[in-house]
Every structure is written in C-alpha cells, then in structure tokens.
Amino acid sequence: MIVMRRLMKSLSRTPLPRTSAPLASLFLCAGLAVVPMAAPLVAPAHAQSAGRAAQVTVTAPVNALYAALGRIQAPGSGTFDQRSQILAPVVDKVYNLETVLRASVGLRYAGLSDGDKQQLLDVFRQFTIARYVSSFKPGGDAHFNVDPTPRPSPVGSDQIVTTHIGSAEDPDGTEIDYVMRSGPDGWRIVDVLLNAHISQVAAQRSDFSSTLASGNVQNLIALLQKKVKAFSAG
Incomplete structure (x- = not known):
C-alpha cells in the first residue's frame, strides 16, 4: 500500500434468591462466614473489568495517533504546516521520542553532550511528525483497525498492539504493530513493527x-533536517 511504503521507507450483582436467607442462618449458626451465592461470579467479573481497563490504557495512545492521522488526511485539513500543528501534540503525547531516538542512535548516544542530545531530539521530533504528515x-x-487486546512483548514488560492500515484498494491492509512501554x-x-517484525x-x-x-552528531542533525525539508516539499 502506498501509504505504508511512505510511512516505513461495572457488572451488576445478581439478587439472592429467597431461599438464601435460611441458608445464611444455617451458616451463621455453624460459625461460618456468610458468602452470598452470587459472590463467586463477582470477583471474576471485576478481574475481567480490570483487565479490559488495562488493555484500553495500553491501546489508547495508538487509537489517539490514528484519530489524528484521520484528521490530517481529511479533505481540506490544511497546508503541510497546519496539518503538522494538528499532529504534533499527539505525537508528543503518544510517543516516548527520547527512548526511540536513543535506541535509533545506539551506543553513541551516551557520549553526546546534553546540548547535542536536545538539538538532536528537537529535529528528530520534526522528522517524525513530517514523515507522518507526508504519508x-x-x-x-x-482506514485504521486496532486490535483491542495487546500481547506481551518477548522483551521485558513491554506490550505489543496489533493494528492494520488499509484502504479502498486494499481492505485487509498492512499489519503495523506498536511496541508499548x-x-x-x-x-x-517506543517502536513500530512493519508486518509484525520489521x-x-x-x-x-x-x-x-x-x-x-x-x-x-551535526551530520545526523543535518541529515534529518534535509529529510524534513524533503517531506514538506512532497
């Protein structure tokens, strides 16, 4: 798909039946705690609810990103700069750009001065936004489809959110996974995986x-600035 080539180049308690009252009296006389008959169903329901809430928390950044991408591809969404302004605060919120940059640079990152790190982060942010706006x-x-159930990453405690981006010509779309931390x-x-592994x-x-x-590092800064300029002209 052209876009992807561009992008990658409370549960209610059940009432107790009337017969529960005599049973409760019997348990009290025996010195046992009274547990309503519906209680075994409540705990799993709460656990399931908590699990669903946790899943929503993991997938929320991806859904927010896709909502923003939908806005910037809408007809009349504005110039490149206007669309960048729409997307920028979302990218800042959903990405850990410093972590992405550190991993992208590798071991050399630790040796950079604080000033160089900040300058590089600033232009890397511009590069990330411009790449999306251009795509x-x-x-x-x-159109965007997000699997609501993330899966554990094989690395550490990260989670992976599976999505597909399709189009009228390609309804099934391309699998794009997001590594969440x-x-x-x-x-x-903290990373994006094309076809689940790239x-x-x-x-x-x-x-x-x-x-x-x-x-x-100024060579890399210049390279990213050049890429931003190319994206904005495309």
Whole structure:
C-alpha cells in the first residue's frame, strides 16, 4: 500500500434468591462466614473489568495517533504546516521520542553532550511528525483497525498492539504493530513493527550509523533536517 511504503521507507450483582436467607442462618449458626451465592461470579467479573481497563490504557495512545492521522488526511485539513500543528501534540503525547531516538542512535548516544542530545531530539521530533504528515495526505482513504487486546512483548514488560492500515484498494491492509512501554507518563510507543517484525528503530539505526561514523552528531542533525525539508516539499 502506498501509504505504508511512505510511512516505513461495572457488572451488576445478581439478587439472592429467597431461599438464601435460611441458608445464611444455617451458616451463621455453624460459625461460618456468610458468602452470598452470587459472590463467586463477582470477583471474576471485576478481574475481567480490570483487565479490559488495562488493555484500553495500553491501546489508547495508538487509537489517539490514528484519530489524528484521520484528521490530517481529511479533505481540506490544511497546508503541510497546519496539518503538522494538528499532529504534533499527539505525537508528543503518544510517543516516548527520547527512548526511540536513543535506541535509533545506539551506543553513541551516551557520549553526546546534553546540548547535542536536545538539538538532536528537537529535529528528530520534526522528522517524525513530517514523515507522518507526508504519508497521510488530504483526501487519503486510509482506514485504521486496532486490535483491542495487546500481547506481551518477548522483551521485558513491554506490550505489543496489533493494528492494520488499509484502504479502498486494499481492505485487509498492512499489519503495523506498536511496541508499548509503561513509564511515569503512562504507556508510550517506543517502536513500530512493519508486518509484525520489521523494526522501525532498527531501520533508523542502520540509516543513522553511517552518518554518525565520523563521530560528528551535526551530520545526523543535518541529515534529518534535509529529510524534513524533503517531506514538506512532497
């Protein structure tokens, strides 16, 4: 699908029956705690409800991202800059961009000065936003399907949210998975997987490594600025 090529290049308690009262009296006389007959059903229901709430928390950032992508591809959604302004606060909220950047740069990241890290993060943010805005253009027909049940990641305590992005020409769409990590600000995206296994972070690390080979981070900053300019012109 063209878009994906662009993107990747309370349960109610049951009333007790009337016969429960004599049974309750019998249990009290025997010195046993009274447990309503419906109680065994309540605990699992609460557990299921808590589980569903946890799943919603994990998938919420992805749903928010897709809602924003739907807005920027709507007809009349504005210029590139206007659409970037729509998407930017959502990207800031749903992504842990510093974690993505650190993993994309690799071991060299630890050796960068604080100033270089901040400058690089600023342009990487612009790059991430511009790539989305360039991929989801006004009048596009991309539609988004998010699996409400995340699955555990094989790495650490991360979770993976499975989605598909399709179109009128390709209803089934392409599988795009999001690696989610919990932190002080809640669940955030830390990687994107094309067809369930092609890591965007790994692809970026490969792309960035040759540029960083000289040890000059300004070369990578210049490369990302060039990409942002190309996205905005496309």
